[in-house]
Amino acid sequence: xxxxxxxxxxxxxMAAKKKMMVKTFATEVKIFxxxxxxxxxxxxxxxxxxxxxxxxxxxxSDTTTTDDTGATIGLIRVLTxxx
Numbered sequence: 001x002x003x004x005x006x007x008x009x010x011x012x013x014m015a016a017k018k019k020m021m022v023k024t025f026a027t028e029v030k031i032f033x034x035x036x037x038x039x040x041x042x043x044x045x046x047x048x049x050x051x052x053x054x055x056x057x058x059x060x061s062d063t064t065t066t067d068d069t070g071a072t073i074g075l076i077r078v079l080t081x082x083x
Contacts, residue, residue, distance in 0.1 A: 020058065021083040023048060026076050029064070041077055048079070056082045 025048075027041045049057065058080040065074035 018082045021081050023079045023081070024076060025079070026065075026074060028074050029072055037075070041075065045077060045079060049081075052083075054081045054083070058082065 025041060025044055027037050027044075029037055045060070048054075059078075060080075061078045063076050063078075064072045065076060067073050
C-alpha cells in the first residue's frame with residue numbers, strides 16, 4: 001500500500017502502474033512497390049490495434065534495414081502501447 005504526502009492512504013487504483021507493451025512489425029521493401037508495402041504494413045498495425053483492443057498508443061517508430069551495400073531492403077515498425 002502506498003501513502004500520499006499527508007500520510008493518508010492512496011487508493012490501490014491510483015497506485016497501480018500501467019503496463020507498457022511493445023510490438024514489432026517488419027516488411028520487405030522492394031523497388032517500385034514501396035507505397036503498397038507501406039499500406040500493407042499500416043493495415044497490419046491497425047489490425048493488431050483493433051484485435052487487441054489497444055486503448056492508448058504511446059509511440060510508433062519506423063526504421064529501415066539495409067544490405068551490405070547500404071541499400072534499403074526492409075522496414076521495422078515498433079508500436080508502444082499501454083496494456
